[in-house]
Amino acid sequence: MKSLFKGLFLALIASVFMAGCSLDQTSKGSDESSKNSGSTDEKVKIGLSISTLNNPFFVTLKEGAEKKAKEEGIDITTVDAQNDPAKQVSDVEDLIQKGIDVLLINPTDSAAITAAIESANNAGIPVITVDRSAEGGEVVAHIASDNTAGGKMAGEYLAEALGESGKVIELEGIPGSSAARERGKGFNEAIATASGIEVVAKQPANFDRSQGLSVMENLLQSNKDIQAVFAHNDEMALGAVEALKAAGLENVIVVGFDATDDAVKAVEEGTMAATVAQKPDLIGQQAVDTAIQVKKGTKVEKFIPVELELIKK
Known part of the structure; x- marks a missing residue:
């Protein structure tokens, strides 16, 4: 038992x-x-706020970012501010409510975007600025070409093409945007070294082709004896080309900035003399790559430059 x-x-x-x-x-x-x-299952959620998708440059930047996001298998939501600072702030608030992990911002206005960046800061969301910088708020990285260097590149080219003498019109970008401020600064610094060159008029045309056309038409009323035009982007440069053609001034040298497809074609055809080439697709890709690193906790550089190149015939 x-x-x-x-x-x-x-x-x-x-x-x-x-x-x-x-x-x-x-x-x-x-x-x-x-x-x-x-x-x-855990995916990085990126919010991308673009200043405007009415500009081929930013369309290419958006496509570069979305392509990179798809390759990495991460979510990206893109919103278009339509060049309206108030709408951009509202767009960013919506992205924050959607629970994004990292915010990419291409500011419409470098000062006005501060409120949106501070909202993201308060929500604990890292912010990366793209192409244009911000004047306030905490930004972990800025990804862009060196706009000042690009403006200087354009100025040096014009000075050489004009033989150090001539009258120039400058079409400026959106007032308050870092791109307009920096491109104008670099250009005017370069032009200042050529004592025989005079910038006889400058006026904002807000990076827009139709405004580039109308502003150029108005400026030509009292400045028909010009030899060159520098526009802060290709859209305004292409608008200026139309105005010059209509006024019978097709020999005026026109230099733009961005190297969009239309501008490169215009350079090849001889209607534009040159354009400073940025690489918007690369800027978009680099922005997404940096966002992934930031989400992982990897330390990134405060400024991540993307190279420039002068495109001329």
Whole structure:
């Protein structure tokens, strides 16, 4: 009888031990499965606020960012501010409510965007500025070409093309935007070294082709003896080309900035003399790559430059 009880007791102990092992293995497997599931399902959510998609440059930048996001298997939501600073602030608030992890901003206005950046800061969302910088708020990185250097490149080219002498009109971008401020600064610094060159008129045309056309038409009323035009972007330069053609001034040298497809074609055809080439697709890709690094906790550079190149015939 004792032998029987002893056998039953040992069998019971073995059964409990085996069940415990099984539960432990099941628990470990469940934990491991949960961990794997979490790492697979967790995606970086990026919000991209673009100043305007009515400009081919920013369309290309957007496409570069979205292509990179797709390659990396991450979510990206793009919103178009339509060159309206108030709408851009509202767009960013909406992105924050959607639970984005990183915010990419291409500011319409470098000062007005501060409120939106501060909202993201308060929500604990890292902010990266793209192409145009911001004047306020905490930004972990800025990705852009060196606009001042690009403006200087355009100025030096014009000075050489004019033989250090001539009258120039400058079409400026959106007042308050870093791109307009920096491109104008670089251009005027370069022109200042050529004492025979005079900027006889400058006026904003807000990076827009139709405004470039109308502003140029108005400026030509009292400045028909000009030899060159520098526009802060290609859209305004192409508008200026139309105005010059209509006025019978097709020999005026026109230099733009961005190297959009239309501008490069105009350079090849000889209707534009040159354009400073940025690489918007690369800027977009680099922005997404930087956002991924920031989400991982990797330290990134405060300024990440993208190279420039002068395109001329």
